Amino acid sequence: MKKIKERPHAVMFPYPLQGHVIPFVNLALKLASNGFTITFINTDSVHHQISRSRGLHLDHDVFLESRQHGLDIRYATLTDGFPLAFDRSLHHDQFFEGIMHVFPAHVDDLLARITTLDPTINTIIADTFYVWPSSLARKYNLLNVSFFTEPALVITSYYHVHLLKENRHFASSAGNRSDAIEYIPGVKSIATADLPSYLQEEGDLNTTVHRIIDRCFKDAKKADFMLCNTVEAFEQDTIAALRQIQPFYAIGPVFDKNRISTSLWAESDCAAWLDSKPRGSVLYISFGSYAHTSKHVIEEVANGLLLSGVHFIWVLRPDIVSSEHPEVLPVGFERRVEGSGLIVPWCDQIEVISHPSVGGFLTHCGWNSILESIKCGVPLICYPLLTDQFTNRKLVVDDLKIGINLCDKKSTPTRKGVAERVNYLMRSQEIRQQIKEVGKILVDAMGVDGSSVVNFNQFVEDLTTKIAAIKGSLVKDD
Known part of the structure; x- marks a missing residue:
């Protein structure tokens, strides 16, 4: 032809x-x-x-x-x-x-x-x-x-x-x-x-x-x-x-x-803060660009992070909870985590999760986030909120085995459960090894x-x- x-x-x-x-x-x-x-x-x-x-x-x-x-x-x-x-x-x-x-x-x-x-x-x-x-x-x-x-x-x-x-x-x-x-x-x-x-x-x-x-x-x-x-x-x-x-x-x-960059929000620069933390010690938390959740869930996650004692970066969009609740974090939370936790309205996610200090990602299970995490070798804690995220969770936890659930399906996270799940993921060499192997499959496909x-x-x-x-x-x- x-x-x-x-x-x-x-x-x-x-x-x-x-x-x-x-x-x-x-x-x-x-x-x-x-x-x-x-x-x-x-x-x-x-x-x-x-x-x-x-x-x-x-x-x-x-x-x-x-x-x-x-x-x-x-x-x-x-x-x-x-x-x-x-x-x-x-x-x-x-x-x-x-x-x-x-x-x-x-x-x-x-x-x-x-x-x-x-x-x-x-x-x-x-x-x-x-x-x-x-x-x-x-x-x-x-x-x-x-x-x-x-x-x-x-x-x-x-x-x-x-x-x-x-x-x-x-x-x-x-x-x-x-x-x-x-x-x-x-x-x-x-x-x-x-x-x-x-x-x-x-x-x-x-x-x-x-x-x-x-x-x-x-x-x-x-x-x-x-x-x-x-x-x-x-x-x-x-x-x-x-x-x-x-x-x-x-x-x-x-x-x-x-x-x-096609970010719809200004991105905070987290590089200097990440540079100050040990390798694999930081949990990154983001519920994505669109999904919403409740003030109660935010409070339980926040208190769970306090109990876990891990370093963390938390992307907390101003509109993550309805406008009825302008202050969604527990009173005094930011003061209590000063030095160990960084809260930002938005960031360059790839830059953050590709940083050597990041060792885990608590995610809403957006598909872009999952693919980026696999490429960067960062294991996942899954808390799906809507649409495809429940199906994506199945692929992550049940099929690819590169992450864990934050809580049982259809249930609400508790602070104790959050702390337990976070500490488990950050210490799990088995999941870390598995995501390396899955990451190799992804890189080979490219x-x-x-x-x-x-x-x-x-x-x-x-x-x-x-x-x-x-x-x-x-x-x-x-």
Whole structure:
């Protein structure tokens, strides 16, 4: 087949949450480094938050330096339908309703404009949680690539909701079953408590989030290609089963050596404090960029840290607890931990967990955090809060065995339990050795002949071939 002259030109649409923007930015860099032209679209809100956190002018974009180094990455923003001052975290249901019903019209307008101005655009790469990619890809004659930023086990759970309903394992099925689920293709066994939280919750299935999930995963099955930010060796059977549904490529972890900061908050510099602590002595604690918890949980974790006596860095977002509780830590806590504990509103997580003094990570089980921890060889204490985090916990504790639970499933941590779990993890040579071995699997997957590189190259070849076939078909029609 004659090789096409023009590059693949993809328009990329990350979901407007930090945990989704990070892998999308890294994927954009990876694709551009492999000959793609990329037009990257952020929402105005995300762009403003990134610019503000880095002290940059709003005219600056995150790919400016990448372009200076020869990568063809264009950048644009569009409105999500809400004013910049609107609190998307506090009013998340209203925000997601807008993302489902209002945002697609803005995407449509943007695609109409940019595909007219630049007819070389031939591909959409959109976050799997959007409900519109297949219809807009078809409208503008673009190939549709869905990028799933979570593990394969999560997407196959959503893909097989019909089986959960038929077998009465779905949250709102009549006469719910609580035994192990052993009929999802490629999944030997999974407990109902390890399904994504939206498949566990009882009650109204007409909520905004349930309607998004129902629509987006039906839409995702129509994608020409599915990319997944996971490692093949971590989920081999699950990935093999998903390939029976559609072209599926495990290309994770999607890291880039030329990291670009896409933090939505200003980052505290923890380097000097970490330098002052012994090797492997510091516990890092973060509940991520989006999840919320209760004042009671924060207090129990805080008191547990006091009982444990370990050094720690704790990322405590100002909005981690509802606005009704501006002071979430126990009275006098910061004074009592002065010297042994550092509390910051946000930080560069990779810089912290890659520091030699960090020996453990108490995490909400966000998938980016897990992949980063594996790469840095930092074992995990798991306290999932919502969505995919319960399924991610299963992969960490039950499958890969690189971490422990903070408390029993569905229970609330106690200060005594926190202290016991923290001390166990920080002293466990067995878990430390296991995460080194799992880390080697991850690094090997990223190597020249590793599975993630092979899968990525296969995706590029398959996409390019399909672009050429479509181009040839259009030429023939003309």
